[in-house]
Amino acid sequence: MSPATKAMRTPDATAASGDGARTMLLTGNQAVAWGARLARPKVCPVYPITPQTPVLEQLTEFQAAGEFDAEIITPESEHSVMSACIPASLAGVRVFTATASQGLLLMHELLHYASGARAPIVMANINRTVASPWAFWPDQTDSLAQRDTGWIQLYVESAQEALDSVIQAFRVAEAVQVPAMINLDAFYVSHAMEPVAVPAPAEVDAYLPPFAPEHRLDTGKVESWGNVVSQDMFYRHRQSIEQAMGRVPQLLAEADRAWHERFGRAWGVVERYRCEGADTVVVTMGSMCGTARDAIDAMRDAGQAVGLVKVRLFRPLPVAALRAALAGVRDVVVLDRNHSPGAGGILHQELRAALYGMPGAPRVHGLLAGVGGVNVPPGRIVEFVRQARASDPLPESVWVR
Amino acid sequence: MFKLDPSQDPMLCSGHAACPGCIEALSARHILATMGPDTMAVIPPSCMAIIAGPQPMSSLRIPVYQPTLESSAAAASGLRRALDAQGKRDTQVLVLAGDGGTYDIGFQCLSSAAERNEDFLYICLDNEGYMNTGAQKSSSTPHFARTGSTPAGKTSRKKNLPEIMAAHGVPYVATASASHLADLVRKVEKAKGIRGTRFITVLIPCLDGWGLPDDAGLTAARYAVECGAFPLYEIEDGTRYTLNVADKPRPVADYLALQRRYRGMNDADTATLQAEIDGAWTKLVERAAASRREIATV
Ligand SMILES: Cc1ncc(C[n+]2csc(CCOP(=O)(O)OP(=O)(O)O)c2C)c(N)n1
Ligand code: SF4
Ligand SMILES: [Mg+2]
Numbered sequence: 209m210s211p212a213t214k215a216m217r218t219p220d221a222t223a224a225s226g227d228g229a230r231t232m233l234l235t236g237n238q239a240v241a242w243g244a245r246l247a248r249p250k251v252c253p254v255y256p257i258t259p260q261t262p263v264l265e266q267l268t269e270f271q272a273a274g275e276f277d278a279e280i281i282t283p284e285s286e287h288s289v290m291s292a293c294i295p296a297s298l299a300g301v302r303v304f305t306a307t308a309s310q311g312l313l314l315m316h317e318l319l320h321y322a323s324g325a326r327a328p329i330v331m332a333n334i335n336r337t338v339a340s341p342w343a344f345w346p347d348q349t350d351s352l353a354q355r356d357t358g359w360i361q362l363y364v365e366s367a368q369e370a371l372d373s374v375i376q377a378f379r380v381a382e383a384v385q386v387p388a389m390i391n392l393d394a395f396y397v398s399h400a401m402e403p404v405a406v407p408a409p410a411e412v413d414a415y416l417p418p419f420a421p422e423h424r425l426d427t428g429k430v431e432s433w434g435n436v437v438s439q440d441m442f443y444r445h446r447q448s449i450e451q452a453m454g455r456v457p458q459l460l461a462e463a464d465r466a467w468h469e470r471f472g473r474a475w476g477v478v479e480r481y482r483c484e485g486a487d488t489v490v491v492t493m494g495s496m497c498g499t500a501r502d503a504i505d506a507m508r509d510a511g512q513a514v515g516l517v518k519v520r521l522f523r524p525l526p527v528a529a530l531r532a533a534l535a536g537v538r539d540v541v542v543l544d545r546n547h548s549p550g551a552g553g554i555l556h557q558e559l560r561a562a563l564y565g566m567p568g569a570p571r572v573h574g575l576l577a578g579v580g581g582v583n584v585p586p587g588r589i590v591e592f593v594r595q596a597r598a599s600d601p602l603p604e605s606v607w608v609r
Numbered sequence: 610m611f612k613l614d615p616s617q618d619p620m621l622c623s624g625h626a627a628c629p630g631c632i633e634a635l636s637a638r639h640i641l642a643t644m645g646p647d648t649m650a651v652i653p654p655s656c657m658a659i660i661a662g663p664q665p666m667s668s669l670r671i672p673v674y675q676p677t678l679e680s681s682a683a684a685a686s687g688l689r690r691a692l693d694a695q696g697k698r699d700t701q702v703l704v705l706a707g708d709g710g711t712y713d714i715g716f717q718c719l720s721s722a723a724e725r726n727e728d729f730l731y732i733c734l735d736n737e738g739y740m741n742t743g744a745q746k747s748s749s750t751p752h753f754a755r756t757g758s759t760p761a762g763k764t765s766r767k768k769n770l771p772e773i774m775a776a777h778g779v780p781y782v783a784t785a786s787a788s789h790l791a792d793l794v795r796k797v798e799k800a801k802g803i804r805g806t807r808f809i810t811v812l813i814p815c816l817d818g819w820g821l822p823d824d825a826g827l828t829a830a831r832y833a834v835e836c837g838a839f840p841l842y843e844i845e846d847g848t849r850y851t852l853n854v855a856d857k858p859r860p861v862a863d864y865l866a867l868q869r870r871y872r873g874m875n876d877a878d879t880a881t882l883q884a885e886i887d888g889a890w891t892k893l894v895e896r897a898a899a900s901r902r903e904i905a906t907v
Contacts, residue, residue, distance in 0.1 A: 279690035284721035291680030292687025299691035434675025435664035
């Protein structure tokens with residue numbers, strides 16, 4: 209069932225309780241904006257791009273209604289958006305933005321700059337094909353091409369997960385002082401409506417303490433950022449970023465547990481879906497997980513031992529969690545809705561590297577499925593799994609549809 | 610002669626990494642002293658960034674954020690809004706950027722910030738070329754000047770950035786020069802008291818890039834004003850022009866003769882440059898006169 213049909217079957221779409229918690233019919237984009245609103249950022253530079261524009265519009269509407277106390281900056285480009293985000297964050301305020309596709313690519317230089325500056329900005333990215341040629345379809349190449357920029361990356365499957373992840377991401381990003389990107393697939397998640405539990409503001413405040421960094425740009429402190437450094441200082445700086453990244457899987461697991469205690473929902477660092485005793489496991493990210501669940505259900509009903517591992521945290525890649533989740537599995541089928549020319553599917557490469565040298569490592573089949581947003585129905589996933597089990601894995605990713 | 614108040618702690622400390630005799634350090638020292646300690650600087654890659662660093666040292670007594678080359682005005686916007694969100698509305702945000710980072714690669718975000726009238730003072734330290742990378746041309750390099758990327762002399766004229774900034778309707782635009790120090794300090798002081806986007810471009814004769822002896826920086830700065838190659842003026846609210854030095858007694862040839870970057874320039878090119886300067890000067894004089902007439906009739 210797609211999120212959209214689920215939503216249409218929900219009779220009571222806005223049920224409110226006294227503390228401000230309520231259930232609302234929201235798209236993924238609106239859920240992102242609600243997550244941002246509840247996190248109370250103080251500065252939001254933002255530039256429109258399909259399919260992210262509704263996030264921008266929702267935030268400016270919140271502000272116009274007096275419900276969102278942030279400085280919204282509307283510069284001439286995403287490049288300037290990220291350029292404004294970084295020193296705002298370094299001045300010691302919480303910063304949020306959102307973009308997609310070309311906008312994210314235009315930010316590329318500044319994405320490195322942000323992580324280097326240890327600015328815990330949170331950004332939602334709506335995964336959309338990268339031109340040329342122009343297209344507007346779900347495809348994760350935009351954000352996966354930023355995998356080396358030093359940003360935490362989460363991939364979410366639903367509007368609810370998007371809202372929850374924005375707030376969780378602030379908690380983790382601020383704890384390690386590394387920026388975080390929440391990725392949601394164009395249209396499948398960004399525009400599909402579903403009932404979303406919007407938590408009470410006071411509960412979110414208790415979950416996410418105010419941002420109060422010890423080091424910041426402040427005329428009372430006279431600390432600076434960006435001066436030229438020596439080789440040794442640069443080396444040690446990169447080491448400290450790596451150490452911070454290394455703490456992220458654990459911190460996200462804790463943030464998710466605390467979220468569950470307070471709000472009754474958890475999403476995991478990686479999620480294992482019906483993996484008990486599975487000999488074959490599908491591994492994918494984002495909205496493809498929803499389709500894969502239906503395929504897994506059908507195969508389980510037919511008596512096949514097949515499960516799904518959803519990679520929610522992609523950067524840092526939670527290697528230990530992935531190895532644990534895939535231990536004892538014979539075949540892994542990676543579904544990549546992205547394309548790195550000359551290298552194939554990016555999750556495929558990453559997963560092979562993560563599992564390499566693991567005793568009894570699974571056979572990894574990489575499938576370029578859904579590149580450019582082509583539809584991948586559950587029946588096709590059942591067929592991909594059947595073929596993978598019956599054949600040896602190839603070193604390269606295989607185009608399928 | 611204009612003097613810094615000796616009782617004041619210098620805001621630009623000694624021991625910085627500028628070339629000996631550099632007019633940029635001299636200008637920055639006065640600009641920073643005028644701005645005072647409740648100021649944050651945004652300094653993109655440029656000579657000024659070298660003067661400000663290196664880590665863990667800082668020659669400035671105020672916080673410095675070094676953005677990417679092309680993003681100073683956007684970074685200043687973000688910093689400004691973060692300060693506003695914290696209620697620190699009196700803290701000044703001061704950009705000290707080179708001409709490359711202003712006229713060229715950083716122009717898009719500067720235009721955008723000016724259109725939004727973001728509240729900061731943007732000072733362009735205009736040494737008419739990319740000195741940090743070894744003296745290549747920028748769009749601020751004057752006609753006929755030789756640089757690393759224009760070895761036969763630049764074939765196009767210096768971009769008129771003050772006019773472009775004024776066309777945004779920002780409250781304050783000015784040109785300034787350390788050769789006219791009291792005027793420079795007055796302009797910084799005046800800009801400090803205004804809210805919104807304020808833009809001052811300060812001519813910085815670069816010893817290395819222009820081919821000047823170590824002690825000739827101020828003379829070159831003065832000649833630039835006296836020949837009209839770099840007139841000193843202010844434009845308020847995009848419309849009110851004031852010419853601060855009202856005549857230009859010196860032929861441009863005097864100015865050119867000081868600098869190796871114009872070596873071997875022929876008489877015809879010198880005449881062309883002189884005509885260009887005369888034309889621009891006439892326009893400026895007319896605008897200043899029109900502004901005076903308007904004030905008189907109000
Ligand atoms: C995106 C980018 N391109 C190129 C550079 C290299 N670069 C550093 S400083 C500079 C020239 C700066 O010229 P200007 O702004 O006039 O400052 P100056 O060095 O003359 O003081 C260049 C091209 C850079 N830092 N970033
Ligand atoms: S290169 Fe020119 S502007 Fe730069 S420090 Fe030296 S003299 Fe000053
Ligand atoms: Mg320069």
